[in-house]
Amino acid sequence: MPVKKTEAKPKVNKTGLSDDTLLGLYTNLVKTRMTDERLRKLFRQGRYAGTYFSAVGQEATTVGPTYGLFKEDIIAPSHREIGAAITKGIPLEQIFAQVYARSNSPDKGKSHPCHYGSRELGVIHPSSTVASQSIIGTGCAMAFQIQKKNNVVLGFFGEGGTSRGGWHEALNFAGIHKLPIVYICQNNLWAESVPSTRQSAVEKFSDRAKAYGFPGITIDGNDVALVHKTAGEAIERARNGEGPTLIECLTYRWYGHSEIDPADYRRQEEIDEWMKKDPIARAEAQLLKSGKLTTHKRESLVAEIEQEIEEAIKVCETMKYVEPEEAYNDVYSTAFPVRRDEY
Numbered sequence: 151m152p153v154k155k156t157e158a159k160p161k162v163n164k165t166g167l168s169d170d171t172l173l174g175l176y177t178n179l180v181k182t183r184m185t186d187e188r189l190r191k192l193f194r195q196g197r198y199a200g201t202y203f204s205a206v207g208q209e210a211t212t213v214g215p216t217y218g219l220f221k222e223d224i225i226a227p228s229h230r231e232i233g234a235a236i237t238k239g240i241p242l243e244q245i246f247a248q249v250y251a252r253s254n255s256p257d258k259g260k261s262h263p264c265h266y267g268s269r270e271l272g273v274i275h276p277s278s279t280v281a282s283q284s285i286i287g288t289g290c291a292m293a294f295q296i297q298k299k300n301n302v303v304l305g306f307f308g309e310g311g312t313s314r315g316g317w318h319e320a321l322n323f324a325g326i327h328k329l330p331i332v333y334i335c336q337n338n339l340w341a342e343s344v345p346s347t348r349q350s351a352v353e354k355f356s357d358r359a360k361a362y363g364f365p366g367i368t369i370d371g372n373d374v375a376l377v378h379k380t381a382g383e384a385i386e387r388a389r390n391g392e393g394p395t396l397i398e399c400l401t402y403r404w405y406g407h408s409e410i411d412p413a414d415y416r417r418q419e420e421i422d423e424w425m426k427k428d429p430i431a432r433a434e435a436q437l438l439k440s441g442k443l444t445t446h447k448r449e450s451l452v453a454e455i456e457q458e459i460e461e462a463i464k465v466c467e468t469m470k471y472v473e474p475e476e477a478y479n480d481v482y483s484t485a486f487p488v489r490r491d492e493y
């Protein structure tokens with residue numbers, strides 16, 4: 151078949167995206183929400199130990215930027231990025247294994263329940279020290295630049311993380327060297343029980359980018375189409391060697407800091423107000439209106455995800471816990487240090 155000279159442009163809907171893209175985003179939002187809600191429930195049933203850090207309500211801020219990345223692009227997540235992990239392609243079985251701390255988890259049960267990572271899929275395994283992933287992610291962006299690769303890093307953190315000294319050093323360094331990284335601040339208004347107003351004296355967290363010489367923007371983080379488009383533009387800039395961008399996504403976590411936090415430091419009116427801005431309901435309304443999604447299609451999608459979740463739980467709950475000796479493995483990587491002249 152001869153190659154067509156001009157491809158018909160995909161139809162763009164009111165959100166400025168094609169229906170296919172919006173449906174792809176929506177599918178990841180639903181998968182993330184269903185997995186997250188199920189993990190909360192499993193914790194309450196005592197099916198695993200520790201705690202769980204839900205990101206329900208914040209899905210658009212993680213799914214939106216990640217959707218459409220190349221496999222070789224890197225994500226530097228923190229503890230509330232289940233949506234980025236799922237969208238980058240980490241199988242549910244591994245997500246559950248991480249939370250359950252079983253031997254099939256990538257870190258063999260060593261870390262935090264919500265520190266999803268995958269070397270193969272370019273998801274850096276987070277460290278518990280808040281915002282430390284911004285430093286490591288910036289280093290990865292520097293590696294891409296040295297290697298002259300056309301790849302980017304997405305660096306995620308909460309607004310509380312922007313108070314850490316290392317976070318500022320990382321952004322300063324990225325600005326100086328015009329590194330290919332997009333920083334995504336999930337401003338969910340709270341860092342445990344500390345309100346965002348007690349975290350910074352500047353009006354917007356995105357204003358902090360000015361100090362480092364690159365653009366910063368604050369957007370509605372519950373509008374998945376807007377988040378995807380804004381991040382897409384920043385990713386393009388980064389790929390073209392034009393340097394970093396800081397995107398502050400205004401969003402909200404519906405539940406406590408973790409499942410052991412009743413979050414009674416928040417007003418009920420605040421919670422109700424944000425629940426009305428549910429990112430999934432908004433994307434769904436648009437898709438139902440355009441006819442790309444029907445109630446029947448939605449039901450089959452939910453049933454398909456439900457089955458995947460059930461299978462992942464079954465695998466996890468029959469999997470052994472790790473032996474104590476495992477604590478000594480994988481502490482130092484054999485792949486490093488890599489000398490610069492080996493690139």
Ligand SMILES: Cc1ncc(C[n+]2csc(CCOP(=O)(O)OP(=O)(O)O)c2C)c(N)n1
Binds near residue numbers: 279
């Ligand atoms: C250096 C450091 N201080 C404190 C903690 C404990 N801690 C874990 S998450 C968190 C809140 C972080 O808030 P934010 O960055 O806004 O992310 P969010 O939890 O709201 O997603 C704190 C204080 C930590 N892990 N590391």
Ligand SMILES: [Mg+2]
Binds near residue numbers: 309342
């Ligand atoms: Mg926060």
